[in-house]
Amino acid sequence: MINEMERQLNKRAQAAFGELVANPHGGSARVRLTEKKKRDAMCTPERMARLDTLIGRTRLNGTGQKNALLPRT
Structure with missing residues (x-):
């Protein structure tokens, strides 16, 4: 199941971020x-x-942060 969820996440990340995905599916x-x-x-x-x-x-x-999960300063 983990492999399939990783596949799905990778596809969704590609759709959302395009070439920013380092290892596209x-x-x-x-x-x-x-x-x-x-x-x-x-x-x-x-x-x-x-x-x-x-x-x-x-x-x-x-805020210009590259990742919304990073702590705000």
Whole structure:
């Protein structure tokens, strides 16, 4: 499950940040339909919402900080 959530997070980070992602998910491997269904089953709305929250927390904020998770000074 961890690998699939990492895959999903990487895809969402690429969509949100583009070239800022240091190790983008290539998505070049072919996956059998049964494996795809297993992976899709792991991507529950709750898990995807958590990933979206993580992406939102790391977006650039108005203070000029590169990462909103960094402490404000």
